[in-house]
Amino acid sequence: AQSVTQLDSQVxxxxxxPVELRCNYSSSVSVYxxxxxxxxxxxxxxxxxxxxGSTLVESINGFEAEFNKSQTSFxxxxxxxxxxxxAEYFCAVSDPRSNDYKLSFGAGTTVTVRA
Amino acid sequence: DAGVTQSPTHLIKTRGQQVTLRCSPKSGxxxxxxxxQALGQGPQFIFQYYEEEERQRGNFPDRFSGHQFPNYSSExxxxxxxxxxxxxxxxxxSGYHEQFFxxxxxxxxx
Numbered sequence: 001a002q003s004v005t006q007l008d009s010q011v012x013x014x015x016x017x018p019v020e021l022r023c024n025y026s027s028s029v030s031v032y033x034x035x036x037x038x039x040x041x042x043x044x045x046x047x048x049x050x051x052x053g054s055t056l057v058e059s060i061n062g063f064e065a066e067f068n069k070s071q072t073s074f075x076x077x078x079x080x081x082x083x084x085x086x087a088e089y090f091c092a093v094s095d096p097r098s099n100d101y102k103l104s105f106g107a108g109t110t111v112t113v114r115a
Numbered sequence: 116d117a118g119v120t121q122s123p124t125h126l127i128k129t130r131g132q133q134v135t136l137r138c139s140p141k142s143g144x145x146x147x148x149x150x151x152q153a154l155g156q157g158p159q160f161i162f163q164y165y166e167e168e169e170r171q172r173g174n175f176p177d178r179f180s181g182h183q184f185p186n187y188s189s190e191x192x193x194x195x196x197x198x199x200x201x202x203x204x205x206x207x208x209s210g211y212h213e214q215f216f217x218x219x220x221x222x223x224x225x
Contacts (some may be wrong), residue, residue: 004157006157032212034213036216042218042219043119043205043216043217043218043219044158044205044207044216045216046213046215049212049213051212090157090158092157094212096212100146100148100163100165100170100171100209101146101148101209101212101213101214102148102160102163102171103150103158103160103207103214104160105157105158105159106157107155107156107157108155108156108157
C-alpha cells in the first residue's frame with residue numbers, strides 16, 4: 001500500500017517570494033509521483049510528474065519538483081510566485097507495476113499568495 | 116479535443132435519495148476512474164471501470180456502484196444518500212501513466 005503525507009496544510013506567501021510545498025510518500029516499491037493543482041471550484045490539473053530519468057522535473061509555469069528516493073520525498077518549489085498561483089496543491093503517487101494508474105493523494109496544501 | 120466532461124455540475128439531494136453522476140472520458144481513453152473529494156481533503160479512489168467491468172475498488176460501501184458503456188462513458192450511482200456523501204465527485208480517464216480529471220460534480224446532501 002502507498003500513502004502520501006503533505007506536511008503543510010496551509011502556506012501563506014507574498015507575491016514574488018519563493019515557495020516550497022513538502023511531500024513525503026510511503027511505499028515498499030518504486031512509485032510514480034505527481035503534483036496536481038486545483039483552482040477554486042475547479043477539477044484537478046496535472047502540474048508535473050516523475051516517472052523515471054532525471055530526478056528534477058519542471059512545469060511550464062515555473063514550478064519544479066525533485067524526486068529524492070533516499071528521503072522518499074517529492075517537494076514542489078517555485079522561486080517567485082504570482083497571485084494567480086493561489087490554489088490547492090495535491091501530491092499523489094501511483095504504482096508503476098499496475099496498469100490502472102490509480103492515484104493515492106495527500107490531503108493537500110492550500111497556497112495563498114498575497115500582494 | 117474535448118477533455119473529460121462531467122454532468123451535472125451541481126446537485127442537491129436529501130438523505131435516503133439516490134443519485135447518478137455521469138462522465139465522458141477524454142477522446143481515445145477507455146478507462147474511467149471515480150474519486151470522492153470531501154471538503155478540505157484529498158481525493159479518495161472509489162473505483163475504476165475498464166471494458167465495461169469494475170476493475171478495482173477502493174474502500175467504499177456497496178451503496179456506491181457504477182457502470183461503463185460501450186462508448187467508454189461512465190456513471191456513478193449512490194444509493195441511500197447520507198449527509199457524509201456530500202463531496203466533489205471527480206471522474207478521471209487514463210492515458211500514459213497519467214490520469215486526466217474532469218471538473219467534477221458537487222453533490223450536497225441535506
